[in-house]
Amino acid sequence: MSAALDVLFVADVRFEGGTSTALAVEIRTAARAGLRTGLLAIKGPLLGLPFPMHPDLRRLIDEGLTERIDPDMRLHARLVLIHHPTIIENRPTRPLSITSDKLLVVLHHPMYDGCGRRQYDLDRVVAHACDAFGSDVFLAPVSAVVRDSLPQRLPPYAHMLEEDWGNLIDLDDWAAKPARQPAYPVVIGRHSRPDPLKWPTAEEVLLAYPADGARFRVRALGADAFLAEKYGTIPPNWELVPFTWDDVPAFLGTLDFYVYFHDPAWSEAFGRTILEALATGLVVILPPHFALLFGKAAVYGEPADVERLIDGFVRDPERYRSQSEQARRFVENNHDAAIYADRLARIMAAPDKAVAPQGGGLFPALPQRNVLFASSNGIGVGHLAQQLAVAQRLPPGLTPVFATMSYSMKAAVQQGYQAHFLPHHRILDADPEDWNTCLAEELFELIAHLRPAVFAYDATAVFEGVTRALGAFPDIFKIWVRRPLWRESHRVFLDFSDRFDAVIEPGELAETFDHGPTAACRKETFLVPSVLHLDPAERMARQSARAALDLPEGMTVVAVQLGSGANFDMRDLRNALLAEVLRRPDTIALEIRSPITPEAAGLERLGERHRVVELFPSFRFSNAFDAAITAAGYNTFHEQVLGAIPTLFVPNEADEMDLQASRARWAELTGRGWLMRRDYDLGFAAAHVERLLDPVERENVVRRCRSIAWTNGARDIARYVEDHARIVRTDWDITKLGSL
C-alpha cells in the first residue's frame, strides 16, 4: 500500500539544539495548516553519542501531528524537506521507495566554519539526495550567512531557492517578558547547548560576561563543567544552569540583557537562541557579524563594548524599552511561524489530487519489525528480566525476539515471545575461543534470518562471538544495556563499547557508591532511571496476593530470596536466618525459589511455617510480604527499595558479580534497608532478624523508600528502541563497505 503526504520531513531527530526546535515548529505549523506530514528519522554522522529523539519531535509523533515513517514504506510526498546537509553527505545505507514532487535540502550550517574548514561537501549532499529521492535538489539556506558560504557554481541537479529558509518561532510559546527597568546589578544571560565553541575565548570572556558582581550577574543556561575546563576558574557572580529543553522562556524572563559571543572557530549559521531572546523582548548584544541577520533588532559591538552598551541602556530606560519592543517586533514580522504555510505554498506544486487532511483517512500501519534481545546467562534471571521489562513496553509494531544464555529462557516464552538458547561455554566445557567461533556463526544465522531492526544486548561481559556476528551487520542499530557497579575486573569489557551504536545505563539508586570502570563513562551513555520489570503499582493488592499464596492475615510474612546459590554458597546463612525468623510464633518464612535453582541446592523445609515456592516475577506478589531477606542484585534490590519492602540485604559477593555490597550499604546508610554479609555477620543473625521484624524499624524504612521520586527506565529504553528501529543510517559510508 502506498501512502501520500503533503510534506515529508527528513531529519536527524537527535539534534539537541536549534535544528530540532526549528524543525518541531515547522511540523507543528504545517499540521495547523491542515497538511499531512511525516517524519523520517536519520542517524547522521555528526552525533556519535547516544542521544534520544528530541522531546519536541517525540511529542509531535505522540500527539499525532506527524506520522512516523518507516524507510520500507512506499510513499509519495508533495514536498520532501531534508533538514541539515550533513545527514545526506553519506548515502543512505538502504534504498528508499519515496518519491516527491519537490525535494528541498535546508542548509542549517555554512559550508565553512570560522577557521575556513569545510563543514560538508555540497557535491555529495546534492548527489546523494538526488539519488535517494530521485529528483532535482533545491537548496534552502537558513540565512544570508549560509547563502554567502555557498559556491557560485552549484553542483549538477541543484537549484538555489531565492528566499532564505529562516528559523521560525511560535510566538505563543515565547511570551514577551515583563517590562522591567534595568538597574545595577543587571542580569546578563545567554543560553546554548553545552559546547565550548559556543563561548568566546578566554581572553574575551570576562569582557563580555564581567566578573564584577556588584554590577553584573551572569546567568547561563547550558553551561556546566566544560566552562571550567575552558576558562579555569568560574567567577562567583556567574550562575551556571544545566542544559534543558524546557522552561527556556521562563529562564529568559529572568534576564535584563542577552549577550551572546562565541569562539571565532565557530560559525553561527543563524542563531536560534538569539531569535528566542529577541522574541521575548530582551535587549540583545551581539558581535557585529550578526547584523546581517538581525538588523536593528539587536545592538552590536565587541566584547570590550559590552559594559558601555549596557550602561547606556541602564541610564536611558526609554531607550531600553524601545529596543525591547523593536526586538519583539522584528520576530513578529520576519520569523513568526504563521508565515510558514505561505512559505510552503510558494514552493509546493499544486497537488494533482488532494492528500487527505490531518486526521482524515487512515495512514498505513508501519511495517512490523523484529527487535532481537540478546543476553548472557548470569547466574540468575536478571538480564532476561530487564529485557522483558523493555520488551513489554514496546509498541505493537515491534516484535521482541530473545536469544539468551539463561536457563530461565522459559520466562520469555511464557510471555509469548520467540526465544532461542545459546549455551555458555562453561556448561559445554568448551574452550572459549572455540565457543566464540561457534557463537559468532550461530548468532550470524539468527540475525540473518530475523533481520532485526535493533539488536539489544544486556550483559556485563561482551563476547567476541557477539561482536564478530554484529560486525557482519553494520546497518542494524546495536544497543548495549549495561548496569552500573562494575568490579574493576570487568573493565576489559569497556573496550567493546564502540562495537555498539549506543550504550544505555539503567539508573542505580546506589550511584554515589559506584566508583567502578563505568562511572567515568557516563557522559558517553544514555542514562535512564532505574529499570523494573513491573511498576510497583502493577503488583497484586495485598489481600489478593495473600490469598493467591495461601498466606493468612495476621501472620508476619518474611520473603526469603537468596538466589540460586550457583556461585555463592549461602546455605549456612540461610539456615541461620530462617531459624531466627521461625523462632517467633507469628511468622511465616516464604522462601522464593529461583526458576533456575538446581535440585541439588536442597531447599529443605525447616518447619510448617517455612514454605518454599517458585514465583516469577515474585515482585508481583510482594504486597503480601511484611519484610524480606534477599540478595542485592540489581533487579531485586531496586524492586525491594522502590516497592518499599523492608529488606535485609545479603549481597552475593562472588567475584563475577557486580558490587552488591555497595548497594546494600547505600540502603543501610540511607535508612532504606539493612546489610548483612555472609562472611562477616553470621554470628549476628538473631540481631538482624530482630531489627527486621521490629514494626517501628520497618515503618521507617517504608517511609524512606517511598520518598524516592522515580519513573521506570524500562519505558525510556523502549522508546529509545522504538525511535531507532525505523531510522535510516547515513552515519557511515556504505561505499567503503567492500565485500562484507
Added chain:
Amino acid sequence: MGIFGWLPHRGPKPATPDDAPEQTLAIYASQPAQTAIIVTLIGIEAEQIDEIIDVTARRFGKKHKIVYLTDSLDFMRFRDRNAIFEYLPSALEQKLHAAEICWNAYLARRWRLLLSKWQPVHVISYGRNIDAFLAAAPPMTVRTDR
C-alpha cells in the same frame, strides 16, 4: 554469507595469513580427542527426559560427550543432570511465531550448523526424528498482528 564460511557449498575458504591460525567451526576444535553424539529429544514428554538422559549417559557417556537436542523448555532437567543440551523451538512455537522468521530455512541452517559445531559421530533420535521435524517447519507467513 556467514562469517567463517563453514558450509561446504560456500566454496573454498580464502587463504589465511601465515600468522593467523585458521579458525575451525567446531566446539571442541582445540580438544580433538573429544567426540560427541547428538541425542534428539523432540516432542518428548518432560517426564521421559530424565530417564532418557540417564539411559543414554550410561550407554554413551563414558566414550562421548552427549549433546541433547530438545524442544522442551524444561532446561533444569538437563542442568540437574549436568547434561549438555541445545534447544530448537517446538512445532507449536514455530507456528506461533511463523510471521517473524522463515522457520524452514532457519532450522535447516541451524541443524547443519549444529552438525558442524558438534561434529557428532552418531545422531540418535527419541520422539520425532530430526528430518521430519525440519521438513515440517513452516515457511514465513504474512504478518497479521496489526
